[in-house]
Amino acid sequence: AQSVxxxxxxxxxxxxxxxxxxxxxxxxxPPYLFxxxxxxxxxxQLLLKxxxxxxxxxxxxxxxxxxxxxxxxxxxxKPSAHMSDAAEYFCAVSRGSTLGRLYxxxxxxxxxxx
Amino acid sequence: xxxVTQTPSHQVTQMGQExxxxxxxxxxxxxxxxxxxxxxxxxxxxxxxxxxxISEKSEIFDDQFSVERPDGSNFTLKIRSTKLEDSAMYFxxxxxxxxxxxxxxxxxxxxLTVV
Numbered sequence: 001a002q003s004v005x006x007x008x009x010x011x012x013x014x015x016x017x018x019x020x021x022x023x024x025x026x027x028x029x030p031p032y033l034f035x036x037x038x039x040x041x042x043x044x045q046l047l048l049k050x051x052x053x054x055x056x057x058x059x060x061x062x063x064x065x066x067x068x069x070x071x072x073x074x075x076x077x078k079p080s081a082h083m084s085d086a087a088e089y090f091c092a093v094s095r096g097s098t099l100g101r102l103y104x105x106x107x108x109x110x111x112x113x114x
Numbered sequence: 115x116x117x118v119t120q121t122p123s124h125q126v127t128q129m130g131q132e133x134x135x136x137x138x139x140x141x142x143x144x145x146x147x148x149x150x151x152x153x154x155x156x157x158x159x160x161x162x163x164x165x166x167x168i169s170e171k172s173e174i175f176d177d178q179f180s181v182e183r184p185d186g187s188n189f190t191l192k193i194r195s196t197k198l199e200d201s202a203m204y205f206x207x208x209x210x211x212x213x214x215x216x217x218x219x220x221x222x223x224x225x226l227t228v229v
Contacts, residue, residue, distance in 0.1 A: 034218075036220070042222055042223075043118075043120075043205060043220045043221055043222035043223050044157070044205065044207075044220040045220070046218065046219070046220075090156075090157060092157075101147070101159040101162055101170055101172075102149075102157075102159060102218065103159070104156045104157040104158070105156065106155075106156045107156065107157075
């Protein structure tokens with residue numbers, strides 16, 4: 001079965017600081033991994049995804065994530081936080097099949113202080 | 115950039131009433147999904163739909179729920195007799211020819227409030 005754990009329901013950083021949002025997954029098969037961002041009163045926007053190939057994945061808005069199979073992790077990072085990054089971030093895993101449903105973590109609310 | 119469009123953005127209904135939530139997926143996508151997010155909780159899968167039939171459904175998707183693709187463009191979720199606990203944000207999503215690996219595109223959601 002697939003599941004996702006996001007460590008830290010709230011993360012606060014100063015503008016310009018490193019952003020690190022943690023995601024660990026469990027999967028019985030090679031997973032597809034996703035990060036989504038949700039701004040207030042909006043839908044889920046895909047930040048980046050890992051399916052196969054290079055384990056360091058770059059996404060939109062300067063975010064990147066690294067798939068570490070040995071650690072079953074897919075942490076999201078950004079070198080320098082911007083005020084506009086304040087949002088809720090969701091990690092999700094799929095079974096890696098074409099029809100796969102997504103299993104979401106509980107989300108991490110990112111606050112960026114000026 | 116292509117979008118998944120959901121209507122209405124907000125819906126208030128009385129308990130026991132039927133509601134239909136509507137979605138227009140991206141035109142060349144083949145896989146369609148509904149998810150929901152109860153306030154303060156995680157996003158939960160409801161159902162996936164491919165080739166005009168349900169391909170997978172969760173334990174949440176009981177007999178009160180149904181999905182339909184009536185005209186080749188719209189994708190609807192019907193709740194026959196709403197309950198208070200159906201209050202949630204409902205998201206429609208679609209994915210392209212290679213399915214989930216292509217990446218889902220989510221709509222902006224319909225906030226359903228059952229009173």
